[in-house]
Amino acid sequence: MKSALYEALKKFEERLHTAFPGAIFRLIDPFEGYDVAVEVTLPMRAVTWCERMKLAEIAALLEEEYDVYIGLLTKTAA
Numbered sequence: 001m002k003s004a005l006y007e008a009l010k011k012f013e014e015r016l017h018t019a020f021p022g023a024i025f026r027l028i029d030p031f032e033g034y035d036v037a038v039e040v041t042l043p044m045r046a047v048t049w050c051e052r053m054k055l056a057e058i059a060a061l062l063e064e065e066y067d068v069y070i071g072l073l074t075k076t077a078a
C-alpha cells in the first residue's frame with residue numbers, strides 16, 4: 001500500500017469517528033477506478049442525504065490532500 005494511501009486512510013478513520021461516533025469501516029475491493037474503496041457502516045437506522053454529503057466531503061478533502069481516490073459504499077447498522 002502506498003504511504004499516501006495509508007496516511008489518507010488513517011485520516012479518514014479519524015475524521016469518520018469525529019463526524020460519526022460509533023461508525024466503522026472496512027476496506028473492500030476498489031471499484032470504478034478508485035485507488036481504494038471502503039464500506040462505511042453508520043450507527044443509525046437510515047442514512048440521510050446530509051450524512052452522505054458529510055462522508056463525501058471527508059473523502060473529497062482527503063483525495064485533494066493525498067492525491068488518492070476513495071470510493072465509498074455506505075450502509076446502516078443492523
